[in-house]
Amino acid sequence: MDRPELSLPQLYAFAVLAEELHFGRAAARLGIAQPPLSQQIRRLETTVGYPLFARGAAGVALTAAGAELLPVARRVLADLSDGLAAARAVGDGRAGRLRIGFAASLAATILPDLLRRHRERRPGVRLEIREMTTVPQLAALRAGELDVGLVREAEAADLAFATVAVEPFVVVLPAGHPLAAHRRLRLDLLAGEPFILFPRDAGPGLHDQIIGACAAAGFAPGIIQYATEWQTVCALVGAGLGVSIAPAGIGRIRLPGVAYRPVEPGDLRTRVAVAWRPDDSNPLVSEFRRTVLPAG
Amino acid sequence: MDRPELSLPQLYAFAVLAEELHFGRAAARLGIAQPPLSQQIRRLETTVGYPLFARGAAGVALTAAGAELLPVARRVLADLSDGLAAARAVGDGRAGRLRIGFAASLAATILPDLLRRHRERRPGVRLEIREMTTVPQLAALRAGELDVGLVREAEAADLAFATVAVEPFVVVLPAGHPLAAHRRLRLDLLAGEPFILFPRDAGPGLHDQIIGACAAAGFAPGIIQYATEWQTVCALVGAGLGVSIAPAGIGRIRLPGVAYRPVEPGDLRTRVAVAWRPDDSNPLVSEFRRTVLPAG
DNA sequence: CCGGTCCATACGCTCAGAGATATCACATCC
DNA sequence: GGATGTGATATCTCTGAGCGTATGGACCGG
CATH class of the missing domain: 1.10.10.10 (Winged helix-like DNA-binding domain superfamily/Winged helix DNA-binding domain)
Known part of the structure; x- marks a missing residue:
């Protein structure tokens, strides 16, 4: 040249x-x-x-x-x-490419609606979605490999967050389990039950929140199996290996032999947030935030 | 735009x-x-x-x-x-496309050598050759559909010409013909023979030259068959339909039953010329002329 | 707190380029 | 032969792009 x-x-x-x-x-x-x-x-x-x-x-x-x-x-x-x-x-944000990370638990709930709404507002923008757990998302954001992330219960000083939705929790348990008889379940009833959960590394915030809730209910859950995907967690529950606690959106995963029951202390909730680099000037990012948070 | x-x-x-x-x-x-x-x-x-x-x-x-x-x-x-x-x-004539017209009678003689030499001098120039008789060549030149022409015995006030080669004539006659016994042939011996020739429209200059030579030898040739291609003329001679007079280069066309004999008044010659538009500034044209006429 | 790095800003200068107008040279066509 | 049309040339004007120097401000590291 x-x-x-x-x-x-x-x-x-x-x-x-x-x-x-x-x-x-x-x-x-x-x-x-x-x-x-x-x-x-x-x-x-x-x-x-x-x-x-x-x-x-x-x-x-x-x-x-x-x-x-x-x-x-x-x-x-x-x-x-x-x-x-x-x-x-x-x-001016009418076109371009936006790389969006999302937690697997959002794939069936808020993500499809989000993508549809943004595509309506900005038809010229190509959305590249990548399923990633929370921690890798934050790393990818910092590295510039992701433009926005959709995460649960994450905090980081060098990134910006805004709450997208607040979800209650549900207990995931085998349909034949005695506790499935209750319409709602107080957490302390799960004391002693074998737990299936995702590894702490994948999303420490949500993980700690669940463990913390159990502690508040007076017991420490005995985790007998880890699974990174919620899909897998539910399948293992359906197989009778144990129970779990999950964001309510997971209830969309309909599996034979799996029951979902609202958790009793109804004020226990998990926050879903958008994350982005505060110094990112990409107009597509702010446009996406506007889609996600129509209020603000 | x-x-x-x-x-x-x-x-x-x-x-x-x-x-x-x-x-x-x-x-x-x-x-x-x-x-x-x-x-x-x-x-x-x-x-x-x-x-x-x-x-x-x-x-x-x-x-x-x-x-x-x-x-x-x-x-x-x-x-x-x-x-x-x-x-x-x-x-500067190093590249481009040059559209060259040529008379069929040159296809086997001077044309291949010419193309090879020009390709050596200007490897970047794409040569498009088109076989055409003299008159259409001149028309195509004027219309800008051809850049240079290779013609025989042509004249036109609005085009420029330069002689490329001068060829003697040969008599084309059936191998079994009595006159084939001569090593050389005086034209007047052909008086009364049936003639095969190309139509005057295809190349009036060469046509008239041949007829004129016969007239100078004291007879008017009786043309019994026209054929536009020299290839065809020779084939018809070989079939015994008659005799013809052709530029010596045609002797390259080897056909069974066809003999070629030099014409006796050896000063009878046909000129092959390059033709081009005098107002054409295309450097490829002058380059080609330089290839054709290394002397000038 | 100080010096260094890095980019932005301010200011003044210069000159090539782009413009207009007027005119010339050279065709063609009644 | 004069009218017309077309492009080239000559001359002048002027704008603004582009440059340099000097300076300011933000940030970083010691």
């Missing part, structure tokens, strides 16, 4: 003249007088080094060199105006 | 800065001081309408809009420098 030799106004004048093949008309189309156009073309021919037009008695015609240059000029001018429009579209 | 909004130097500065991500170094690469570069970028950002770089504590980084514009800028600059080089190559 070299320092450009010619100037765009000259190239534009060339393209117009190549269409009109008439200095007077071309000059009129360019909104200038004829002599300046002659000069522009002559300057361009000088930098190219060869005549681009043959001025003859029969009028103006392209030379071979001019014919070679014309398609280039057209393409360059079109590329430039297209590219400029594209950059502007990206600039 | 719209009037260009931005300027190439700005675009170039943008591309360089996008590589360096450092105003000082980019300015050094551009050979200017740092403040002018800041101005260039700011001007570009103003015309785009959105910032292209994020200047932060962590240094300079592309914004989303900048990332959208960068490939465009690179492509435009590359296209432009390539296109300019191509136009220059065409301008």
Whole structure:
């Protein structure tokens, strides 16, 4: 890529003249007088080094060199105006690419609605969604590999968060379990039950919140099995291996032999939040936040 | 294709800065001081309408809009420098396309050598050859559908010609013909023989020359069959339909039952000429003429 | 707290380029 | 031969892009 030799106004004048093949008309189309156009073309021919037009008695015609240059000029001018429009579209958030991370537990609940709403508001924006647990999401955000994240119960000083939704918890238990008879379940009834949960590394905030709630209810849950995916947790519960506590949205996962029951202290809730880099100027990010949080 | 909004130097500065991500170094690469570069970028950002770089504590980084514009800028600059080089190559005759017409009788003789020699001199030039008889060649030249022609015995006030080669004539006659016994043939011996010739329309000059030579030998040939292609003429002679007179190069067409004998008045010759538009500035044409006429 | 780095801003200068007007050169066409 | 049309040339004006120097302000590291 070299320092450009010619100037765009000259190239534009060339393209117009190549269409009109008439200095007077071309000059009129360019909104200038004829002599300046002659000069522009002559300057361009000088930098190219060869005549681009043959001025003859029969009028103006392209030379071979001019014919070679014309398609280039057209393409360059079109590329430039297209590219400029594209950059502007990206600039005001009408177009572009947005990389969204999301916690698996949101895949079936708030995510589809979110994507649909944003696609309606910004049809030109390509949404790339990536299922990731909370901690990797925050890391990817910091590394610039993700533009926004949808996480549960996360905190970080160097990232910004805004609460998207607040969900109560449900107890996940085998349909045949005696406790399934209750419509609602006080947490302390789960004391002694074998627990299935996701590993703490995947989402320490939510993990600690669940363990904490149990502690508040007077027991420490005995975790007999870890599973990173909620889908798997529910399947294991359905197989009778144990019980679990999950955000209510997980109830959407309908599996045979699995029952969901609201947790009794109804004020126990988990926050879903959008996360982003506070110094990110990408307008698509703020646009997405506007979709997510129509209120603010 | 719209009037260009931005300027190439700005675009170039943008591309360089996008590589360096450092105003000082980019300015050094551009050979200017740092403040002018800041101005260039700011001007570009103003015309785009959105910032292209994020200047932060962590240094300079592309914004989303900048990332959208960068490939465009690179492509435009590359296209432009390539296109300019191509136009220059065409301008000095190193590259391009040359449309060459040629008389069928040259296909086997001087044409192959000519093409080979020109391809050696100008490897970048694409040669498009079209077999045409003399008159259509001249018409195609005038219409701009041909750049050069290779014709026999043609004259036209509005076209330029230069003699490429001079050929003697041969008599074409059936191998079994009594006259085939002669090593050379005086034309007057052909008086009364049935003649096969190409139609006058195809090449009046050569046609008239042949008829004129017969007249000078004291007879008017009785033409019993016309054939546009020399190949066909020879085939018909071989079939015993009659005799013909042809440029010596035709002797290359080896057909069973066909004999070629030099014509006795050895000063009877046909001229092969290059033809071109005198007002044609295409350097490929003059280059081709230089190939054809190494002497002048 | 101080020096260093890095980018933005302010200001003044210069000059190439783009423009207009007037005129010329050279065709063609009644 | 004069009217017309077309492009080239000459001359002048002027704007503004582009540059440099000097300086300011933010941030960082010791």
